[in-house]
Amino acid sequence: MKNILILGAGRSSGHLIHYLLKYATIHHWSVSVGDLDPALAQNHCQNHPNARTFALIANDTQQLYNEIKQADVVVSMLPFALHPPIAAMCVELSKSMFTASYVSEAMQKLHASATQKSVLLMNEIGLDPGIDHLSAMQIIDKIQQKGGEIHSFKSYCGGLVAPESNDNPWGYKFTWNPRNVVLAGQGTVKYIENGNYKYLPYHRLFGQIQAVELGSSGSFEGYANRDSLKYRQIYGLPNLQTIFRGTLRQKGYCAAWNVLVQLGMTDDTYTMEGSKNMTKNMFIHAFLPSNITDAPNYLQQIFGNDALQKVNYLGLFDNEPLNLNQDSTPAQILQRILEPKFALRPTDKDMVVMWHEFIYNLKGKTHKTESFMVIKGESPESTAMSKTVGLPLAIGVKMYLEGKITLKGVQIPTTKEIYEPIMEELAQQGIIFTEKYTAL
Amino acid sequence: MKNILILGAGRSSGHLIHYLLKYATIHHWSVSVGDLDPALAQNHCQNHPNARTFALIANDTQQLYNEIKQADVVVSMLPFALHPPIAAMCVELSKSMFTASYVSEAMQKLHASATQKSVLLMNEIGLDPGIDHLSAMQIIDKIQQKGGEIHSFKSYCGGLVAPESNDNPWGYKFTWNPRNVVLAGQGTVKYIENGNYKYLPYHRLFGQIQAVELGSSGSFEGYANRDSLKYRQIYGLPNLQTIFRGTLRQKGYCAAWNVLVQLGMTDDTYTMEGSKNMTKNMFIHAFLPSNITDAPNYLQQIFGNDALQKVNYLGLFDNEPLNLNQDSTPAQILQRILEPKFALRPTDKDMVVMWHEFIYNLKGKTHKTESFMVIKGESPESTAMSKTVGLPLAIGVKMYLEGKITLKGVQIPTTKEIYEPIMEELAQQGIIFTEKYTAL
Numbered sequence: 001m002k003n004i005l006i007l008g009a010g011r012s013s014g015h016l017i018h019y020l021l022k023y024a025t026i027h028h029w030s031v032s033v034g035d036l037d038p039a040l041a042q043n044h045c046q047n048h049p050n051a052r053t054f055a056l057i058a059n060d061t062q063q064l065y066n067e068i069k070q071a072d073v074v075v076s077m078l079p080f081a082l083h084p085p086i087a088a089m090c091v092e093l094s095k096s097m098f099t100a101s102y103v104s105e106a107m108q109k110l111h112a113s114a115t116q117k118s119v120l121l122m123n124e125i126g127l128d129p130g131i132d133h134l135s136a137m138q139i140i141d142k143i144q145q146k147g148g149e150i151h152s153f154k155s156y157c158g159g160l161v162a163p164e165s166n167d168n169p170w171g172y173k174f175t176w177n178p179r180n181v182v183l184a185g186q187g188t189v190k191y192i193e194n195g196n197y198k199y200l201p202y203h204r205l206f207g208q209i210q211a212v213e214l215g216s217s218g219s220f221e222g223y224a225n226r227d228s229l230k231y232r233q234i235y236g237l238p239n240l241q242t243i244f245r246g247t248l249r250q251k252g253y254c255a256a257w258n259v260l261v262q263l264g265m266t267d268d269t270y271t272m273e274g275s276k277n278m279t280k281n282m283f284i285h286a287f288l289p290s291n292i293t294d295a296p297n298y299l300q301q302i303f304g305n306d307a308l309q310k311v312n313y314l315g316l317f318d319n320e321p322l323n324l325n326q327d328s329t330p331a332q333i334l335q336r337i338l339e340p341k342f343a344l345r346p347t348d349k350d351m352v353v354m355w356h357e358f359i360y361n362l363k364g365k366t367h368k369t370e371s372f373m374v375i376k377g378e379s380p381e382s383t384a385m386s387k388t389v390g391l392p393l394a395i396g397v398k399m400y401l402e403g404k405i406t407l408k409g410v411q412i413p414t415t416k417e418i419y420e421p422i423m424e425e426l427a428q429q430g431i432i433f434t435e436k437y438t439a440l
Numbered sequence: 441m442k443n444i445l446i447l448g449a450g451r452s453s454g455h456l457i458h459y460l461l462k463y464a465t466i467h468h469w470s471v472s473v474g475d476l477d478p479a480l481a482q483n484h485c486q487n488h489p490n491a492r493t494f495a496l497i498a499n500d501t502q503q504l505y506n507e508i509k510q511a512d513v514v515v516s517m518l519p520f521a522l523h524p525p526i527a528a529m530c531v532e533l534s535k536s537m538f539t540a541s542y543v544s545e546a547m548q549k550l551h552a553s554a555t556q557k558s559v560l561l562m563n564e565i566g567l568d569p570g571i572d573h574l575s576a577m578q579i580i581d582k583i584q585q586k587g588g589e590i591h592s593f594k595s596y597c598g599g600l601v602a603p604e605s606n607d608n609p610w611g612y613k614f615t616w617n618p619r620n621v622v623l624a625g626q627g628t629v630k631y632i633e634n635g636n637y638k639y640l641p642y643h644r645l646f647g648q649i650q651a652v653e654l655g656s657s658g659s660f661e662g663y664a665n666r667d668s669l670k671y672r673q674i675y676g677l678p679n680l681q682t683i684f685r686g687t688l689r690q691k692g693y694c695a696a697w698n699v700l701v702q703l704g705m706t707d708d709t710y711t712m713e714g715s716k717n718m719t720k721n722m723f724i725h726a727f728l729p730s731n732i733t734d735a736p737n738y739l740q741q742i743f744g745n746d747a748l749q750k751v752n753y754l755g756l757f758d759n760e761p762l763n764l765n766q767d768s769t770p771a772q773i774l775q776r777i778l779e780p781k782f783a784l785r786p787t788d789k790d791m792v793v794m795w796h797e798f799i800y801n802l803k804g805k806t807h808k809t810e811s812f813m814v815i816k817g818e819s820p821e822s823t824a825m826s827k828t829v830g831l832p833l834a835i836g837v838k839m840y841l842e843g844k845i846t847l848k849g850v851q852i853p854t855t856k857e858i859y860e861p862i863m864e865e866l867a868q869q870g871i872i873f874t875e876k877y878t879a880l
Binding site: 187263 | 627630633634637638640641648703704712713727
């Protein structure tokens with residue numbers, strides 16, 4: 001009996017666990033699910049006969065060691081910083097591991113030892129990174145097989161709220177880790193456009209946005225992801241003249257988020273003095289010049305009506321205590337303020353949108369292929385985010401246990417061996433990309 | 441015969457060396473001066489009978505060890521990152537050391553071991569930090585002795601060009617390390633104003649400036665220094681309702697520098713691809729959206745005429761090759777562009793301006809004391825910067841050798857024992873503060 005170990009049973013683990021439990025019955029696998037809160041694990045497993053749940057103390061290395069030792073394959077849904085030590089333990093115990101996180105430097109360093117031990121450390125096999133790789137490589141390979149030469153690749157993805165649940169002025173609710181949303185984009189953005197390298201500092205990121213029109217699926221705006229340049233190598237397209245990856249938001253979001261960035265509210269590098277006892281209004285005034293008496297009017301003059309309306313929705317001008325346990329960073333305080341305002345309500349549905357655009361030369365002509373997917377969730381418990389993150393992971397784990405993945409070492413899912421069966425099964429699960437072709 | 445070891449003989453070391461050589465004759469001291477370029481050391485020493493010069497390899501620890509062993513006191517004018525290892529060697533060999541740099545964490549860690557060995561590690565005894573401490577503490581002690589309660593302290597300092605040499609649109613030339621000028625202000629500025637903590641992110645620093653009017657000495661503008669808060673403790677004024685420290689520039693400088701900051705040109709965290717073969721025009725376009733064809737006009741619309749005229753003076757729109765040896769960071773490239781444009785010419789004089797403002801309550805009334813100094817240099821070799829950095833250091837070293845400083849451990853010059861004699865001797869050397877009193 002093969003044993004799958006799943007570490008972390010938060011919202012994103014739902015579809016992953018359900019899928020693997022379904023195949024556990026067929027294949028006589030056992031699925032062990034651990035979380036700091038074992039009730040979360042139990043809730044996903046619903047007393048399934050092949051499931052075992054346990055309380056996971058992620059920094060208890062002895063517990064981790066014992067659990068990994070009993071497993072045939074490990075899936076980590078824990079915060080990404082925990083992946084490298086867990087992966088090192090997997091290599092030591094000759095167990096393969098799957099994550100939906102970016103390959104960090106610490107993870108990459110395990111490549112040689114993992115390969116030597118015939119261990120697979122598969123990363124970036126969720127939504128973004130994950131389905132972006134699978135769906136892009138499928139089209140890239142198809143174009144290249146026809147002899148096409150791709151010179152431009154743009155790709156956007158967004159975890160959004162479905163139009164029918166879109167009832168706040170930001171057009172946004174949290175469907176994944178709020179902390180990551182607050183810190184998104186910090187550092188310098190790098191991309192290449194028409195052969196020219198472009199660099200965009202964080203403080204201009206939300207002011208320099210792109211319109212993304214997806215016909216009946218909606219009109220969005222996109223801001224650039226941090227490092228698009230590395231995808232030339234990842235996708236085997238070293239001669240791309242344009243490569244741009246971005247994040248989708250509803251129109252108007254970026255201009256309002258830019259107010260928070262300009263003020264300095266997303267800074268996570270220092271603790272604000274006395275912030276424990278601050279009100280929301282004191283928080284915003286800490287970023288304004290002393291002589292500002294009418295903060296809403298001052299900000300409206302600079303950033304405009306629409307942005308100010310969104311900022312106002314956050315209650316930033318209210319004399320409402322922050323009720324923090326300790327002095328905190330601006331980013332931590334902002335997250336605390338956003339969480340109730342951007343929470344999914346019981347009837348809410350989320351929506352994941354991904355869109356690729358390839359421009360290529362073939363037989364002396366220029367062609368454009370677009371490919372996009374729009375997936376809606378069912379409820380705050382069964383989100384499109386959880387589905388699109390969890391299913392590629394789950395299918396990958398199933399393929400691995402069925403002996404269908406022969407890769408070793410630190411990998412990401414860009415080869416046909418991986419993307420073809422996963423994309424096929426994702427389509428069966430309703431995760432479908434629509435292609436649109438245009439002669440230019 | 442006592443031996444003074446001076447490490448580093450750049451432009452800032454001139455007055456330091458001349459002063460100590462003068463007293464070396466009287467007191468029969470020897471002065472050893474080492475620099476990577478021994479000609480610089482020779483040039484300052486001019487075959488003085490009490491001087492010895494040598495070629496210093498700053499990372500040759502054996503050489504440093506041998507030199508420090510022969511010294512009675514060490515002065516380091518090397519880059520500040522080199523101070524802690526040199527200080528550790530000084531502690532090991534029971535030698536005291538003087539620097540004009542901020543006390544780093546690594547330096548502070550040596551306090552216990554230095555104290556135990558009766559070694560003095562005196563830092564921040566140059567201009568800023570240095571004369572700012574000396575001159576501020578003198579007034580603070582005077583006000584407090586009268587029973588005054590200080591509630592506001594503002595202080596500005598600037599290394600500028602003298603009005604008669606002010607012939608470029610920026611009103612600025614380099615009189616100290618250009619790299620520090622390019623990187624100035626990065627991080628988050630923190631100060632307190634009327635009892636309210638204020639935080640200013642780097643990207644707003646040069647847009648939120650203060651006017652500083654110094655009567656016949658000129659009208660300036662000031663941008664905030666990084667951490668003003670810590671000076672409450674340093675100056676023993678924990679209850680200050682306002683504390684603000686800033687850097688002075690000629691009017692209009694900050695608005696133009698802000699263009700460079702907004703574009704992202706001061707970023708030192710990444711290397712620009714292909715920058716080795718860039719022109720200045722390619723450099724600026726790397727920070728602009730692709731669709732910008734008329735960059736000067738685009739930037740003028742955003743930042744205005746005055747700022748654009750200054751940016752234009754840098755030749756940023758010229759098709760002039762950067763001629764770099766290797767791909768470089770934006771900050772490194774900007775420094776390369778600025779150096780010839782902000783160079784002192786043979787007839788140029790620089791100017792150092794420092795201004796303090798204290799507001800305090802005394803006998804039920806509110807009073808204001810201002811104190812300021814304006815010092816002009818003589819030539820690019822004998823700058824006001826070199827004089828104001830070097831003389832406090834030199835006087836401190838002389839006092840130490842005369843047995844007039846009894847402090848041990850890691851120290852900065854804030855006690856009367858230090859500031860009184862140094863301020864007195866600085867006045868004899870023409871470094872004079874003018875006080876102005878106003879009843880409010």
